[in-house]
Amino acid sequence: MAQHTLSVLVENSPGVLARVAGLFARRGYNIDSLAVGPTENPTVSRMTIVLNLEGHALDQVSAQLFKLVNVIGIQEMKSGESYQRELLFVKVKKSNGNESKIAEIASRFNGRVIDDGSSTVTIEAVGMPKDLEALLSQLKEFGLRELVQSGVIAIESGDVTLAERTLTETGVASSESHSQTEDYQN
Known part of the structure; x- marks a missing residue:
């Protein structure tokens, strides 16, 4: 599969x-x-x-x-023809001044500390699912208290929009429908 x-x-x-x-x-x-x-x-x-x-x-x-x-x-949305990202929030257990190490690991994965609580550090990271899995794998040693992921979102690379491609492929698109697409974007 x-x-x-x-x-x-x-x-x-x-x-x-x-x-x-x-x-x-x-x-x-x-x-x-x-x-x-x-x-x-x-x-x-x-x-x-x-x-x-x-x-x-x-x-x-x-x-x-x-x-x-x-x-x-x-x-x-095919790999190499689109951008795909996911948002992750994760609370990591603090102990023995490990906040800087947690922040360092997060930054390697384009993450950042968004909250430094009394017993946890909350990280925000955006990236490919495999990169977020790698981040979580490295943070596990500190103790994951809570996490939530958004699910993947994707957009095609290039100038054509999904609405334009969809309308064209179904035979509904015309120069009029293209101008309507531009109208509701502005």
Whole structure:
């Protein structure tokens, strides 16, 4: 199985997340990471879904997703053609003046101390999931008290937006729809 990152544009309306998650549950696929948020268009949300699938299963999932009423478009975010990042907050146990060592480890992974409490140091880090795993591995020796990760978000490199690509691939795009895309971005 291979890991795939899908960006899915959906209508920003109640129940859409439940329908998308339900589709994966019915097919027995586990979602490894899910992030949902607004886009430049207030009527559209973007889901970034990471899952492990065989190639043929990815095609089936994409086809089934696209059949959902509220799905506008789907694009696989491929390594080397996109930027993918995740946000991590982690509280690490303080002891024997280890704060500087914790901060040093965090900085090696583009992390920083955002809170220095009486018994914990809270680190914020943004990076590729594998880099955040490596950071956590090094911080474990101090004692991890609490952690939360956002789930992966992704954006394609280059000038074309997901909305433009989606509209073009579905045959809906026109010069008029492109100017509308620019309008709601400004």
